[in-house]
Amino acid sequence: MLLADVARTSERVAGTASRTEKVALLAGLFRTAGPGDAPIVITYLAGRIPQRRTGLGWRSLAQPVPPAAEPSLSVREVHRALDGIAAVSGKGAQAGRVRRLQALLGAATAAEQRFLVRLLAGELRQGALDAFAVEGLAAAVGADPDGVRRAVMVGGSLGAVAEALLARGGGALEEFRLGVGRPVLPMLARTAKDVDEAVDGLGPCAVEEKLDGIRVQVHVDGADVRVFTRTLEEITDRVPELVEAARGLGTARAVLDGEVIAPGPDGRPRPFQEVAGRVGSRLDVERARAELPLSPVFFDLLSVDGRDLLERPVAERHAELARVVPEPMRVRRTVVSDPGDAAARARARDFAALALERGHEGVVLKALGSAYAAGRRGASWVKVKPVHTLDLVVLAAEWGHGRRTGRLSNLHLGARRADGSFAMLGKTFKGLTDTLLAWQTERLLELSTGGEGGTVAVRPELVVEVAFDGVQRSPRYPEGVTLRFARVVRYREDKTAAEADTVETVLAFAR
Numbered sequence: 001m002l003l004a005d006v007a008r009t010s011e012r013v014a015g016t017a018s019r020t021e022k023v024a025l026l027a028g029l030f031r032t033a034g035p036g037d038a039p040i041v042i043t044y045l046a047g048r049i050p051q052r053r054t055g056l057g058w059r060s061l062a063q064p065v066p067p068a069a070e071p072s073l074s075v076r077e078v079h080r081a082l083d084g085i086a087a088v089s090g091k092g093a094q095a096g097r098v099r100r101l102q103a104l105l106g107a108a109t110a111a112e113q114r115f116l117v118r119l120l121a122g123e124l125r126q127g128a129l130d131a132f133a134v135e136g137l138a139a140a141v142g143a144d145p146d147g148v149r150r151a152v153m154v155g156g157s158l159g160a161v162a163e164a165l166l167a168r169g170g171g172a173l174e175e176f177r178l179g180v181g182r183p184v185l186p187m188l189a190r191t192a193k194d195v196d197e198a199v200d201g202l203g204p205c206a207v208e209e210k211l212d213g214i215r216v217q218v219h220v221d222g223a224d225v226r227v228f229t230r231t232l233e234e235i236t237d238r239v240p241e242l243v244e245a246a247r248g249l250g251t252a253r254a255v256l257d258g259e260v261i262a263p264g265p266d267g268r269p270r271p272f273q274e275v276a277g278r279v280g281s282r283l284d285v286e287r288a289r290a291e292l293p294l295s296p297v298f299f300d301l302l303s304v305d306g307r308d309l310l311e312r313p314v315a316e317r318h319a320e321l322a323r324v325v326p327e328p329m330r331v332r333r334t335v336v337s338d339p340g341d342a343a344a345r346a347r348a349r350d351f352a353a354l355a356l357e358r359g360h361e362g363v364v365l366k367a368l369g370s371a372y373a374a375g376r377r378g379a380s381w382v383k384v385k386p387v388h389t390l391d392l393v394v395l396a397a398e399w400g401h402g403r404r405t406g407r408l409s410n411l412h413l414g415a416r417r418a419d420g421s422f423a424m425l426g427k428t429f430k431g432l433t434d435t436l437l438a439w440q441t442e443r444l445l446e447l448s449t450g451g452e453g454g455t456v457a458v459r460p461e462l463v464v465e466v467a468f469d470g471v472q473r474s475p476r477y478p479e480g481v482t483l484r485f486a487r488v489v490r491y492r493e494d495k496t497a498a499e500a501d502t503v504e505t506v507l508a509f510a511r
Ligand SMILES: Nc1ncnc2c1ncn2[C@@H]1O[C@H](COP(=O)(O)OP(=O)(O)OP(=O)(O)O)[C@@H](O)[C@H]1O
Pocket: 186, 187, 188, 189, 190, 208, 209, 210, 211, 212, 213, 214, 215, 230, 259, 299, 331, 364, 383
């Protein structure tokens, strides 16, 4: 597929207010797209690029290049060129990127150049595009739009679904059904300030303990049990006690969602770091198990006996969960059936207080009528925690002084921008234990991209959870805000930088 076709469609879609026409334009484009082109075309139409970042500064995008007379650039060629630009690193990288960019622009017509420059500058971003693209895709292959939407939810990406549908037709939707052994991205939660705010937003809801462990999705097929993390990494071999527990459930076929924790001798949960260390280690699993036995606590049931429950309401999924999972392995919950009932609300607040006393992190409230929104931070799950934390990305670190000489200490923290870049929000060395200092020094040096003065810049990959007292204005930082009393709570090795908190979220705290 030619870039010119995408550029033209993009312009026409943006230029019409009619939903029907947008969908028809997109359907027309998909009918002529090769399956392999589809994932790239979809990101371009939404104003994004699969590489996320190219490292090109806006100045380099403003330099004029003589255009080609006729369109000849294919979408794949552009994709490869951007891969090349994103891969340039080291000394003189910016010049190298600009050279490659100019070669790319030189092969583009004036219209294609305008499209590329606006695409790379992030000016074409269209949040609603994916919804139209789902319908356009469904129309192009003659599939049911709801079926395509479900497939995207289960498959995790519109690009992957588009590729399958264009290659194999509407029947390919079957490949994206939830299945035992085929994990789906977990549903995530939004944040509310307190229980009342959450209940106001949700209406009738369940209030559950928020356990501070590692999210697990457990697939049971007879004696065959597989365990996945929230990033869908398989960890079955590292958690034999979960496998044994799952074999003892009241069903032979199920997909369960829950948290794995390590109850201490007093029944209180051991710290998150210990659970994360245990789940992260493949070494001598039997010994690790003897030292720190894990238990699963399930809070959702996504499928049972071959029945897919993703679209069923929370109340029904919980009833099914209670049928197959015995009490100690099920999350504790209370229900607010009528949000207007003051006594029920008081019970919910007491439940949240008790959850904290028991050593848990807070509560998660879930709208009783809501479906399971795989891979989404849906509006129907809301977490309430007493301490505000953000998951930020380490951008650089400074060598420590005094007792911390020889250790990388002061961390430069960044929040994610919509275009995949990171905005620095401030620095902190608070909350770092000696163990963490040693660990982060080693990890950060592996990620180093060079240093200046006492600062080591790193690839933005490590996610760290930071507690703070507030967000305040500061002209020193690019978004004009910084965190008050930021302190490290822990590293979140279970998260990628793409899952870190966004500048938007931080600015919402400022408001
Ligand atoms: N009862 C519960 N229901 C849903 N999630 C729970 C529950 N108890 C603990 N959790 C955990 O809380 C997480 C939901 O919070 P969120 O989606 O914001 O993830 P997160 O960004 O990792 O947040 P946090 O750092 O607050 O755990 C889930 O991923 C899960 O690991």
